[in-house]
Amino acid sequence: MEPRCAVEDEKTTRCMNLLHKLGLSNMLPKRMQQRDVQVIDTLSQDVKPPKKETELSSQYLYKLMMLDYRARFLSCKPEPTTTAPESHVVSTEDDNDDFLNFSEETVQKVHIEEQHIHPMDIHMAVFHCADDFLRQYIFSKLSSCQFALPLLVSNPFTREIEFPLWALRNIKKSWQSKAQSKMDSHGKYKSRHMFNTPVPVASFIRLGESSISKSEILNNVISKQKHKVFFHRNCKGSTRDCLLMDGVVEITWYCPAGKEDDIFDDCVAFLNLHGDARDHPQQLEFMQSVSTVNVVLLSECPLDEKNKKIFKNLYTSTVPLIVLFAGQEKSLTFKNPTKVRLGAKNRNEAELNEEIISHIQHCVNTYKKNTSIKIFCDEARKHLKWMKTRNPAEMVMNKPMF
Structure with missing residues (x-):
């Protein structure tokens, strides 16, 4: 029983961290209203791909209002930091061997601190934060886009x-x-x-x-x-x-x-x-x-x-x-x-x-x-x-x- 509780507590913590990344932690529970969404602001005047995770929820809602099916596939991937391999001269034969070798010594290392937020996590985070009337509005848009x-x-x-x-x-x-x-x-x-x-x-x-x-x-x-x-x-x-x-x-x-x-x-x-x-x-x-x-x-x-x-x-x-x-x-x-x-x-x-x-x-x-x-x-x-x-x-x- 205790391990199950520990797993549940860990999941709750991770979910709260997710809402914090999306800038929605203050909207729980069900504090987001329809008037918060149907506004004319800089986003509605100039829609650009999201550069920050805090922009994902507003981008999702805006695209959904416009019946843009791409709302369900939003993501904001973190920039990978790469470590360049040491420069050295190798023969063609050695180069061929290195190309087939996936060991840490020969592969260029790509460091990504964490994966980007899953698109359906954005979708469900907005659901948990939305009040009943906003949910009804969101459902009507999802239905029009032929989504489940x-x-x-x-x-x-x-x-x-x-x-x-x-x-x-x-x-x-x-x-x-x-x-x-x-x-x-x-x-x-x-x-x-x-x-x-x-x-x-x-x-x-x-x-x-x-x-x-x-x-x-x-x-x-x-x-x-x-x-x-x-x-x-x-x-x-x-x-x-x-x-x-x-x-x-x-x-x-x-x-x-x-x-x-x-x-x-x-x-x-x-x-x-x-x-x-x-x-x-x-x-x-x-x-x-x-x-x-x-x-x-x-x-x-x-x-x-x-x-x-x-x-x-x-x-x-x-x-x-x-x-x-x-x-x-x-x-x-x-x-x-x-x-x-x-x-x-x-x-x-x-x-x-x-x-x-x-x-x-x-x-x-x-x-x-x-x-x-x-x-x-x-x-x-x-x-x-x-x-x-x-x-x-x-x-x-x-x-x-x-």
Whole structure:
């Protein structure tokens, strides 16, 4: 128990240091308002790439207001300091040997004190500092840019799980299913409030560490243009360390156009849990309760006892299950059509995407369960402990203190 507390305390300290670097430490908790953002200043008159880390949050908000998708890929890299190698004359043969040698004696040393701030840390830092009305404004802009929205947020400062209900209430989406397209030759799109509109839900989770990016697979499934709806490790500006995204559940909706080349016939919601599912049991339980189909990326490494127990619960559930084996190259058929095994190692990307899409569509048609944001709230009441915040429209789920 004590080591767990020490880890939590260390993470909180690192997160506070992150806010200090971004110049947002005085904005916590939820002190940043919409009037602080919608101002005419030197930034709005002359936008230049950020040179200091304290400029990142304002640049992010400004680009988001302008519906500039590059807001999600902002970074400010520290200048590397290099140490020039000693000059000496070498023969061509020696030079060739040195070129292939990566030992410290022969490689030019590049010193970087620390990595730049992860773009999604900027995104989530602003979220934690924003009040409910600013969050609602930010969510509307993220939705317009076709980016995923935070649904469950693990707060590293309070160790609680937040459900930003107020920010999600006004999200609208427009689509036309194939059935509607045949009935309406004019191709009219109907705009719907997702708060009260139940749709099928496909949940993507990962068990164990993997060299394959789950979020990247998900992006390829829902976007033929490979739009980066969900940020992943191969996106511009990504680093190995991201403090504020671990345990965050994001949501997006695939909205068809009623055309033959639509990926799915009707609207489907997609949930994506960032991080290893074993470390986030409450988020996993919530996702289980609202899902129409679960898609699990299994690590290349053998599962430990805890992960085996989690997988057993997923397998024995009535919810259809699609398993992506990161360490297997072949897909194996199974007698139960709602329990699917797909190999994900060294696979042709297009073929793998088609297989995943086909199985999700089959599971959605077979297991007819639809969920809306309102139902998310009802399910969260059952599976998570709630505590009212100052805003009666938003709830916070208490996370146990270890």
